[in-house]
Amino acid sequence: MNVLISGGCKNGKTGFAQDIAVRLSGNGKRYYVATMIPCDDEDRARILRHIEGRSDMGFETLECSRDIAACMNGAKSDATFLIDSVTALLVNEMYPDPHMEQADQSAAFRCQSGLLRVAREAKNAVFVSDYIYSDAIRYDSFTETYRTCLALLDRTLAEVCDTVIELCAGNAVCHKGGLDL
């Protein structure tokens, strides 16, 4: 089973996704696939908070900042994967050198095929993304390209996932499927 969880920033998406992954996996193996590459102390503190938050939930953490389907290499076939997050994965693939403003144009399609492979081959997968499409700002083409690509991934996942949830202030709005997992 596949679940997509999106919504605004700081709405409890990770915590919610972890609970879903625990319920889906039952007694099976569960992996937390961390995609973020920490850039500063703020990132490192956030990662530590996340690690602490899931310490007693039975996840094994896999670091996978690019080539997302590789997270399944050597993993148990009946495992549940929590991919946190699609947003960071796309950043890493699009901007391999954070000091260069040159986007890798093929990144979105690479992410798309990798994510589809996870959705197809994993027993259960929970994908976390971010809803960044509803503000009144005219972005530069750099940011606008990123938004277009993330929307492509979100829509791809929404199509193949059994359940699609939007979190709003910690509350789940169900756009597809249901929460009776």
Place this chain on the structure above:
Amino acid sequence: MVLIIGGAYQGKLDFAKLHYGISEEDIYTCTEENGIRFGAPCIFQLEEFTLWCVRNGTDAVKFFRAHRPEWENSILICQDIFCGVVPLGADMRAWREMTGRLCAYLSREAESVSRIFCGLEQKLK
């Protein structure tokens, strides 16, 4: 009138094409430069029309009220731009407010309102 709203790149136009049989020739796309022209079965990017309104000192809701017979059987599509931080620029703030007020008015008048999220319809009315 049918109102379709949703964030950028969420598939609002694809939804209109699929569910209401809209084809490319049926679509009028608003622009910041030219504003709006009524008459097409589907009017896309109302948020560009509201930006035109801000630039030209026009009240979008009054404008729509005055032209009611011309759009009351149309499918209207607008990007939801209401959820970010308050924009720093005065014209962007005015744009956001104008778009919000227009969508609230059109929602009241619409027989159906759909919000598109990641390509999926959420029926609001």
